[in-house]
Amino acid sequence: MEIGIVGKPASGKSTFFSAATLIDVAIAPYPFTTIKPNRGTSFVRTKCPHTELGHDCQPVNSQCIKGERFSPISLIDVAGLVPDAHKGKGLGNQFLNDLIQANALIHVVDCSGSTDAEGKAVAKDSHDPCEDVRFLEKEIDYWIEGILTKNWEKISKKAVTENSCCGFMLS
Numbered sequence: 001m002e003i004g005i006v007g008k009p010a011s012g013k014s015t016f017f018s019a020a021t022l023i024d025v026a027i028a029p030y031p032f033t034t035i036k037p038n039r040g041t042s043f044v045r046t047k048c049p050h051t052e053l054g055h056d057c058q059p060v061n062s063q064c065i066k067g068e069r070f071s072p073i074s075l076i077d078v079a080g081l082v083p084d085a086h087k088g089k090g091l092g093n094q095f096l097n098d099l100i101q102a103n104a105l106i107h108v109v110d111c112s113g114s115t116d117a118e119g120k121a122v123a124k125d126s127h128d129p130c131e132d133v134r135f136l137e138k139e140i141d142y143w144i145e146g147i148l149t150k151n152w153e154k155i156s157k158k159a160v161t162e163n164s165c166c167g168f169m170l171s
Helices: 013-021 089-097 129-161
Strands: 002-006 038-047 063-065 068-077 104-107
Touching: 002 013, 013 038, 013 068, 089 129, 104 129
Parallel strands: 002 068, 002 104
Antiparallel strands: 038 068, 063 068
8 A cells, every 4th residue: 555645935845755755855944855755664553353352473574573564555656636636736747746656645743833835934833734634635535536537538539539438339
């Protein structure tokens, strides 16, 4: 499983990534410290099923230590997203495309309100963190819509060219 770490610039994404993976990455209090994605592995810790089932534990894709199962997950820390990233602002399409293989996203939000929508420092509590949540949801929606629209155009052109759609003849 791969999980993308997303949010606006200077919100703490790389700090979270470094803490979760124990990998040293560039961390600084200004936008776009991260340009190329950071990749690493972290572990989800749960009670191992063998403790309740009474069977020997022989995990194939994880590790059991004293009844605790450590399942690996891949994390990808991408550069910060700014408003209109889906239009390419701030290399947004590149950063969004770095997430294309992610199965889930973790949105890191600066709840102090001390950075604006582009990650620049502002007075504490002068920026509403809820705006960051709304903006990122919209950017992801627009990005997915763009992928679907682009692929739909390719599929529909092919269907018209071949005069068929999903095995059915078009009239």
